[in-house]
Amino acid sequence: xxxxxxxxxxxxxxxxxxxxxxxxxxxxxxxxxxxxxxxxxxxxxxxxxxxxxxxxxxxxxxxxxxxxxxxxxxxxxxxxxxxxxxxxxxxxxxxxxxxxxxxxxxxxxxxxxxxxxxxxxxxxxxxxxxxxxxxxxxxxxxxxxxxxxxxxxxxxxxxxxxxxxxxxxxxxxxxxxxxxxxxxxxxxxxxxxxxxxxxxxxxxxxxxxxxxxxxxxxxxxxxxxxxxxxxxxxxxxxxxxxxxxxxxxxxxxxxxxxxxxxxxxxxxxxxxxxxxxxxxxxxxxxxxxxxx
Ligand code: PLP
Numbered sequence: 001x002x003x004x005x006x007x008x009x010x011x012x013x014x015x016x017x018x019x020x021x022x023x024x025x026x027x028x029x030x031x032x033x034x035x036x037x038x039x040x041x042x043x044x045x046x047x048x049x050x051x052x053x054x055x056x057x058x059x060x061x062x063x064x065x066x067x068x069x070x071x072x073x074x075x076x077x078x079x080x081x082x083x084x085x086x087x088x089x090x091x092x093x094x095x096x097x098x099x100x101x102x103x104x105x106x107x108x109x110x111x112x113x114x115x116x117x118x119x120x121x122x123x124x125x126x127x128x129x130x131x132x133x134x135x136x137x138x139x140x141x142x143x144x145x146x147x148x149x150x151x152x153x154x155x156x157x158x159x160x161x162x163x164x165x166x167x168x169x170x171x172x173x174x175x176x177x178x179x180x181x182x183x184x185x186x187x188x189x190x191x192x193x194x195x196x197x198x199x200x201x202x203x204x205x206x207x208x209x210x211x212x213x214x215x216x217x218x219x220x221x222x223x224x225x226x227x228x229x230x231x232x233x234x235x236x237x238x239x240x241x242x243x244x245x246x247x248x249x250x251x252x253x254x255x256x257x258x259x260x261x262x263x264x265x266x267x268x269x270x271x272x273x274x275x276x277x278x279x280x281x282x283x284x285x286x287x288x289x290x291x292x
Contacts, residue, residue: 010038010227011077014220015070015096016085016113017046017058017122023259024116024213029083029220031262035242036224041077043069045096046088046122052212052256055120060088063095070099080227081107083220084139090126093135100138107226110139111219112148117212117257128152137174141194141232143219144170145181160189160200167193179222179236183214190240194232201240206247212257218243 014029022028026042033040045066049056061069073079082105087093100108112131114123123131132152136142146157149166152173157166160182167178170193177194179201190201221242225235246260249267253259261267 008039010080010224012038012040012220012223012227013070013073013077013079013082014040014042014085015045015066015082015087016042016216017048017088018044019048019050019213021051021212021254021259023052023253023257024216025086028213028216028259028262029085032217032220032242033224035262035265036221038080038224038227041073041079043073045092046086048120050116050120052252052254052259054118054256055116058088058120058122060092063089063091066092067095067099070095074099074103079103079105081105081109081223083223084108084110085216085219086113086122087127087131088122089124090130093123093127093130097130097135097138106140107223108139108141109219109223109226110136110142111215112136112142112144112152113215114148114151132173136170137176139176140226141177141179141222142170142175143179143181143215143222145215146184149180159185160187160191163189163191164193164198167191167198177232181215181218188244190236192233192236199233201236203240203244206244210257211247211250212259214243214247214260217246217260217262 012033014026016029017025019025026044030040045061047059116122150157153166153169155166157163163180167180170178180191182189188203192199192201218239221239222235225238246262246264249261249264250258
């Protein structure tokens with residue numbers, strides 16, 4: 001086996017649903033990983049039928065199939081961090097819990113997705129119960145938004161003090177660290193509780209209500225930053241800054257909601273292209289003129 005003289009960057013695993021419009025789910029996660037210089041691999045929990053205008057149907061992967069995808073990847077690649085998003089149902093949540101128990105990953109970022117912003121169910125009721133009682137304990141950090149934190153804790157969240165109370169309750173329920181995302185609140189402040197310390201992550205609300213896949217990008221950016229050895233606070237600050245900028249730079253690709261521009265950094269500083277990639281000692285084989 002040759003590595004052509006190159007070592008691999010951190011390999012990150014996303015466990016999430018597939019959104020064919022690629023604004024959310026595994027495709028968005030893989031773009032976020034790539035934008036952070038990581039190599040992404042993906043296990044698909046659910047095949048959704050959706051475009052930018054919303055979700056039509058959801059076809060969850062049979063849980064044995066999901067487990068087989070996960071095992072095939074884990075026995076082959078050295079996974080630096082795991083990001084978990086949409087699970088679909090209790091069966092898939094259970095398969096992921098067993099997988100996490102079988103391998104001790106350094107970083108597990110769990111975004112406990114329950115519904116799409118257009119209202120489609122992305123986790124069944126038994127799955128939600130399993131997440132609250134079992135799966136959240138197995139993550140290094142969970143990243144619920146306000147409605148998800150309300151469902152998991154049973155608390156009503158109206159302001160930042162309520163977000164802090166919900167974060168504390170989630171730690172009491174077994175979470176190791178929590179980031180309650182305030183994107184749904186008037187001020188886009190996130191609350192981070194790491195061990196006993198609680199901090200607020202300030203943020204400007206970007207002037208658009210119409211974005212898709214922000215939670216996926218945040219959790220994936222967080223996993224990428226953690227895999228590079230940064231602290232949770234620093235990783236969360238950088239992930240929030242990345243998502244804010246990627247929302248700001250987003251452009252419509254269809255008639256509905258707008259995905260983020262996961263690669264806005266590359267557009268700010270365009271990478272060298274074309275002739276620069278051709279080895280100077282001769283023509284690149286792909287550029288060789290066809291023999292006549
Ligand atoms: N589709 C898939 C596959 C997802 O994983 C998610 C969120 O995690 C969504 C849709 C919903 O994204 P949004 O709430 O931004 O519409």
